[in-house]
Amino acid sequence: MNVKVLGAAREVGRSGFLIDCDGTNLLLDYGVMFGRRGSPPQYPSHVKPKDIDSVIITHAHLDHSGYVPSLFVSGHCNVYTTPPTLELTQLLIEDMLKIEKNFHPFDLPELNNMIKNTKEIGFREKIKRGNATFELRSSGHVIGGGTVLVESDNKRVFYTGDIHPKGSRMLKEADLDIGKIDLVITESTYSQTEQMPRKQSEDGLVEFANEVMDRKGILFVPAFSVERSQEIACVLRNAGFKHKVIMDGMALKVNEIMFRYLEYLRDPKVFADSINRAVSIRNNRERKNALSEPCVVISPAGMLVGGNAVYYLQELAFDSKNGIALVSYQGDGTPGKKLLETGKVETRGRDLKVSAEVRQFEFSGHADKNELFNLIKNIEGNPKVLTVHGDDESCTKFAQEIHEKLGLEAFSPKVDELIKV
Ligand SMILES: [Zn+2]
């Protein structure tokens, strides 16, 4: 077997790995990397659809799925993924095409063609294509999200995609009963960072929400629409939070999709209960009325970029009774990062000091430093390890650590590097 790295090499974004199984080519993920401040998006290295037997999408996030439609511009191939990933991928790519009109070299017809060529598979369902056998295993990262096991010619490759071994309040632990492995392709996002235990983040958020309610304020929680929004609703419900919880924006569409796949969740009852109790906002009038009493507002975008977040900021940021809880990753150059660093937001072209109380909480969907290291340590078979999907330092230092402490051959590959298994 040969692995060609097409992207996510010392960077987070545009994941893509081409596995040549003695002539049967599998493409694991094919994502986009969004440009900073108006620069164009970047994509993984080019592959011809006719050279690929099948694409396997690990999960719906656009850095893993967003470029798959490009393979349907002048050809087609098989796509395999879980049913929830397929629905969420469609939703997220449609949204991307709407926001970045004419930015990408494909459009809705190619997306629809991709969906037509997709075969839905369950976790642990083995698929045989030519000289390759592959399966998805649950990753604990996002609903329907998986890791990939590829077998060919008595060799086995394990690709983590994005992984959260412990899962979350929404998702069960990752399925890591994978046996002997010859090559691991592992994400490295937080390989150099320790995260606050989930319980501590949950308690902190609930306490903050109650404090804000006690002073008759409104707590605004900008959150990613896929899962983080639902997780926050569940955390509040689980803690017996008594006030109104409002959900807005694309999170509502994600709610509908998740309701169709309750079997993928850790506790379907808590999920259904939390979402059913939350108030959905469908138009401007409802949005306005909702803010007439103390409540929690959960709405995208997680980094305060665009959409309803702007509305809620304008309404809520300049009253010291209110609170803003940042629960998502804040990328460089985003309004969320600016709020954290300067205490200011830009509204109507002016930088204004926020008087609402701002606190940040960690609710990451990725393994942290210790979890990643233990994940590699516990894999049998003394595999070779490729560290990808992290910034330069996270990938290179992680590879060094694996080599020094575990004695395994490990390195952070460059784009287009070819690795023999
Ligand atoms: Zn992801």
Ligand SMILES: [Zn+2]
């Ligand atoms: Zn990712």
